[in-house]
Amino acid sequence: MPVRVGIPRALLYYYYYPMWKEFLQQLGAEVVVSDRTTKGILTKGVQHCVDEACLPVKLAFGHVGNLANKNVDYIFLPRMVSVAQGEYICPKFLGFPDMIKQNIKGLPPVIDSVINLRNKPQDINNFTKEVGSHFNKGKLKAWLAYRRAMAVHKQYTQLLEQGLMPDEALSVLEGRTKPVDDRETDLTVAVIGHPYNIYDPFISMNIINKLRKAGARVLTADNLTEQVVNQGAKRLPKKLFWTLSKRMTGGALNYHDQRSVDGIIHVAAFACGPDSMTGELIERFIRREGKVPFMNVNLDEHTGEAGIVTRLEAFLDMVRWRRTAV
Numbered sequence: 009m010p011v012r013v014g015i016p017r018a019l020l021y022y023y024y025y026p027m028w029k030e031f032l033q034q035l036g037a038e039v040v041v042s043d044r045t046t047k048g049i050l051t052k053g054v055q056h057c058v059d060e061a062c063l064p065v066k067l068a069f070g071h072v073g074n075l076a077n078k079n080v081d082y083i084f085l086p087r088m089v090s091v092a093q094g095e096y097i098c099p100k101f102l103g104f105p106d107m108i109k110q111n112i113k114g115l116p117p118v119i120d121s122v123i124n125l126r127n128k129p130q131d132i133n134n135f136t137k138e139v140g141s142h143f144n145k146g147k148l149k150a151w152l153a154y155r156r157a158m159a160v161h162k163q164y165t166q167l168l169e170q171g172l173m174p175d176e177a178l179s180v181l182e183g184r185t186k187p188v189d190d191r192e193t194d195l196t197v198a199v200i201g202h203p204y205n206i207y208d209p210f211i212s213m214n215i216i217n218k219l220r221k222a223g224a225r226v227l228t229a230d231n232l233t234e235q236v237v238n239q240g241a242k243r244l245p246k247k248l249f250w251t252l253s254k255r256m257t258g259g260a261l262n263y264h265d266q267r268s269v270d271g272i273i274h275v276a277a278f279a280c281g282p283d284s285m286t287g288e289l290i291e292r293f294i295r296r297e298g299k300v301p302f303m304n305v306n307l308d309e310h311t312g313e314a315g316i317v318t319r320l321e322a323f324l325d326m327v328r329w330r331r332t333a334v
């Protein structure tokens with residue numbers, strides 16, 4: 009019987025799930041993912057998590073709780089410190105495995121090896137070796153598994169850069185669908201936000217699909233290459249050392265400067281420090297130059313769907329009106 013490892017459908021799942029899945033499978037594990045977000049999962053997360061945490065962390069608590077009922081041998085929660093040289097991930101990721109172990113009792117063992125590439129990319133070897141040891145795999149086998157996982161990650165990233173959303177890219181990777189985009193659209197909107205906010209249909213109130221149904225093509229910062237994002241971020245007077253904030257800001261400024269979108273929507277989560285700063289930065293740049301209409305949407309566990317629908321409809325009406333008026 010293979011060892012069953014659970015991955016929560018939360019936080020950096022939207023960036024790294026295909027890679028982590030491949031890595032763990034290459035090590036001989038069976039991968040189990042938590043269910044799609046529901047009201048029940050969110051409620052459980054809110055109950056177990058501290059009040060001060062941001063919405064995505066509360067939701068991630070709910071997903072870990074959901075995995076605990078799936079008969080898994082381990083829960084995979086890498087301790088994310090840095091995924092790029094000279095940059096950091098929000099400190100909540102660093103403390104997340106400890107918060108989980110402290111607050112949810114009776115969980116299966118947690119694999120919480122550290123990912124810290126701030127100094128040099130080769131530091132990933134410590135992570136692969138440590139994870140491999142849970143499956144009785146030596147250093148070389150673990151490294152080969154990781155190398156295979158990196159190849160999958162590259163394919164996944166390329167699919168995102170072709171304009172697909174994570175679910176669609178995953179479906180193509182798994183051979184379930186082909187990458188086709190035959191939707192009728194009359195305008196393009198960029199949705200900028202942390203991946204766990206914009207791609208989770210429940211927590212985002214399905215913003216991406218609502219915009220698509222209303223006739224818009226939707227792009228996110230993840231549909232841009234690293235190089236293009238970095239170019240956009242160069243407009244900032246100082247380098248942002250938070251990887252995800254840099255991606256969001258660089259993506260938004262690039263879409264704005266190139267006028268490759270008709271409107272930009274920034275999605276922020278309640279109680280997120282980085283979001284309040286990046287949201288402000290993006291808004292100031294865009295409003296100062298005024299080339300593209302901009303709207304801020306804040307999410308919390310009480311956000312009502314009707315309010316979001318009204319705001320999206322009004323925003324699209326305004327974008328369409330502006331296009332005919334200028």
Ligand code: SF4
Binds near residue numbers: 065202
């Ligand atoms: S960046 Fe914001 S939303 Fe993401 S984990 Fe940190 S505080 Fe939470």
